[in-house]
Amino acid sequence: MSTGLLVQYVVVGLIVLASVWIVMRKLARKTTNRWLAAASIHFSRPGRGALARAFGRRLQPSEATGDCSDGCSTCGACGPKPPATARPGEPMPLEFRPRR
Incomplete structure (x- = not known):
């Protein structure tokens, strides 16, 4: 097996792993x-090194903070957002939300 082919397999494997991670985070x-x-x-x-502890803090998911402002809605205290109402015959208004 040539070096170029091995590098190609490694790059394709990394792309597939990144794609699987993104799909898992979404679904x-x-x-x-x-x-x-x-x-x-x-x-x-x-007892871990400073670099390992910094990496651990970086890995902590944002929903694990337990803050009411993060919008995770795991405790149910925030309540559901009421649906937008429209008069009969009028189209429903569009709602654009920024990505996280």
């Missing part, structure tokens, strides 16, 4: 948040 958010939280705890243990 199985709770599962990936659990994985990230577990990895964050593993790297943030006392």
Whole structure:
């Protein structure tokens, strides 16, 4: 096997892994948040190096903060947003939200 072919396989493999991770983050958010939280705890243990603890803090998912302003709606305290109302015969208004 030539070196060029090996590099090509490695690059394609990395692209596939990145694609799988993105799909998992979109479709199985709770599962990936659990994985990230577990990895964050593993790297943030006392006695680890400063670089490992910084990496653990970076891995911590944003929903794990427990702050009411992050909009995770896991506790139900925020409540559902009421649906937009329109008069009969009028189209529903569009609502644009920025990506996270």
